[in-house]
Amino acid sequence: MFEIIESLKAPWPWYVAGAVIGLIVPALLIIGNKTFGLSSNLRHICAACFPANIKFFKYNWKNELWNLFFVAGIMIGAFIATHYLSNSNAIIINENLKSTLINLGVTDFQHLMPSELFSLNSLSSIRGFILMVVGGFLVGFGTRYANGCTSGHAIMGLSNLQWPSLVATICFMLGGFIMTNFILPFILQFN
Amino acid sequence: MPMSNHTQPLNDIKLDETSACINHSEKKESVFSLLKYALIGMLFGIVFVKAEIISWYRIQEMFLLQSFHMYGVIGTAVTVGIISVAIIKKYNIKTIQGEKIIIIPKIFTKGHIYGSLLFGLGWAMTGACPGPIFAQIGAGLMSGFVILASALFGTWTYGFFQEKLPH
Numbered sequence: 001m002f003e004i005i006e007s008l009k010a011p012w013p014w015y016v017a018g019a020v021i022g023l024i025v026p027a028l029l030i031i032g033n034k035t036f037g038l039s040s041n042l043r044h045i046c047a048a049c050f051p052a053n054i055k056f057f058k059y060n061w062k063n064e065l066w067n068l069f070f071v072a073g074i075m076i077g078a079f080i081a082t083h084y085l086s087n088s089n090a091i092i093i094n095e096n097l098k099s100t101l102i103n104l105g106v107t108d109f110q111h112l113m114p115s116e117l118f119s120l121n122s123l124s125s126i127r128g129f130i131l132m133v134v135g136g137f138l139v140g141f142g143t144r145y146a147n148g149c150t151s152g153h154a155i156m157g158l159s160n161l162q163w164p165s166l167v168a169t170i171c172f173m174l175g176g177f178i179m180t181n182f183i184l185p186f187i188l189q190f191n
Numbered sequence: 192m193p194m195s196n197h198t199q200p201l202n203d204i205k206l207d208e209t210s211a212c213i214n215h216s217e218k219k220e221s222v223f224s225l226l227k228y229a230l231i232g233m234l235f236g237i238v239f240v241k242a243e244i245i246s247w248y249r250i251q252e253m254f255l256l257q258s259f260h261m262y263g264v265i266g267t268a269v270t271v272g273i274i275s276v277a278i279i280k281k282y283n284i285k286t287i288q289g290e291k292i293i294i295i296p297k298i299f300t301k302g303h304i305y306g307s308l309l310f311g312l313g314w315a316m317t318g319a320c321p322g323p324i325f326a327q328i329g330a331g332l333m334s335g336f337v338i339l340a341s342a343l344f345g346t347w348t349y350g351f352f353q354e355k356l357p358h
Contacts, residue, residue: 008241014260017242018267024235026275031227032220033286035294039321042346050343056350069225071325073232074239078329081240093248094257112246113318113327118334131316136324136338138313140345143321145306145356147297150320153307154265157297159272164299168307173254175311180254184315 009087025159034066037152039143041071104188117188126190146171239326247318254315300358313345 028034045068047061090110098109106114115122122128143149146168148157154172157165239245242264252258278284279292286292314320317338319327324342327335349356 011243012238012241014242014263015267017238017244018264019271020234020238021264021268022271022275024231025272026279027231028228029276029279029292029294030284030286031231032288033290033292034228038325039346041325042321042342043350045343046347046350050347052347052351054347054350056353057347066220066225066228069228070232070235071322073229073234074236074322074325075329076229077233077236077238078240078245078326079236079331080233081237082330085237085241091243091246091248094252094255097248097251097255097257112240112243112248112330113332113334114247118247118318118332120333120337122334123337132334132337133341135313135316136341137345137348138309139317139319139321139324139338140313140342140347141349142306142308142310142313142345144346144349145302146310147300147302147306149310149322150265150314151322153297153303155268155272158269159276160294160296161273161276162297164297164303167299168303171304171307172311172314175308175313176250176254176315177311179312179315180251183312184251187316 006087009085010089011092021155022159025156032066035152036156037148038067038071039140039149039152040064041067042140043144044068100185105191106188127187130187130190142175235322236326236329239323240330245319245323245326245330250315250318302356302358305357 025036028036041064043057044061044064047057047059051057091112093109101107101114106116108115117128117131119128123132139149143152146153148165148168150169150172153162153165153168158169242260243249244261244264249258249261253261276294284292310320317324319335319338321342324335324339328339
């Protein structure tokens with residue numbers, strides 16, 4: 001019993017995570033004919049809170065309450081995992097990435113996110129502001145423009161063999177490669 | 192309007208593809224019945240944290256080709272998803288309420304290219320796609336609130352300019 005709990009507290013391997021995420025697709029279909037897709041929730045929240053008479057936000061978002069329940073569950077699950085299912089070991093990071101980041105003044109490798117870049121304090125630094133505010137904006141704008149995100153296109157769309165989702169997934173990856181390899185090294189210099 | 196989109200002209204569907212069209216079930220569900228989605232979400236949230244999918248480092252490693260982890264997660268998820276959907280279609284599996292399972296095909300627009308590229312940039316910057324943003328908040332990361340607020344503003348801005356953008 002002790003070993004089981006200890007192994008649950010260590011980081012989970014990719015095949016466990018991948019299998020669970022993949023099974024969410026049929027689970028949502030079977031329990032209520034719902035297709036997996038998380039970025040729609042950003043739209044539902046806008047429609048519920050700031051519709052501003054915009055046509056795009058005029059629909060009955062209450063029909064989509066199930067998805068808002070789903071993200072509420074994600075928050076609770078993340079809370080449980082963080083507080084009751086984690087050990088105190090520092091996160092393991094690729095040595096090359098680590099030394100690159102140390103050169104850029106990122107030295108806190110205890111948690112899932114580097115606190116020098118992602119915290120309320122770092123919001124006042126140029127790089128912190130760009131990463132969180134501009135980055136967040138691009139996530140919200142881009143996913144809606146693309147009509148889906150990693151869950152709606154890369155997981156759900158590909159599961160249903162939809163070629164528009166394959167195009168979207170390739171473009172997600174391309175955007176990510178461009179940012180991480182060519183733009184981010186420049187942004188991270190602005191402490 | 193769960194089913195009404197099927198009768199719309201094609202142009203409207205193009206711009207309106209997701210307008211509340213995720214919910215294909217005709218049945219109204221009570222709040223109690225909605226809790227089952229929260230339960231699946233909880234499992235998902237635990238996986239997000241425990242497999243470190245919400246970690247900025249894992250996303251950087253993926254785009255720097257320094258780690259197999261995220262490719263393994265996404266590859267396994269897609270494989271399991273493809274097999275599951277194929278089984279559902281082949282055996283005509285119904286929902287637990289007895290409805291026929293409907294998955295609306297995706298309709299391609301140029302937004303799939305422009306929007307996806309922009310999202311990719313944002314994904315690499317924040318280390319978070321929309322799901323993990325909520326998980327970051329649950330994990331107690333204050334930066335998650337900032338990213339969520341910015342993402343909501345991004346979605347709102349898209350809605351504001353939607354008809355002027357190339358699709």
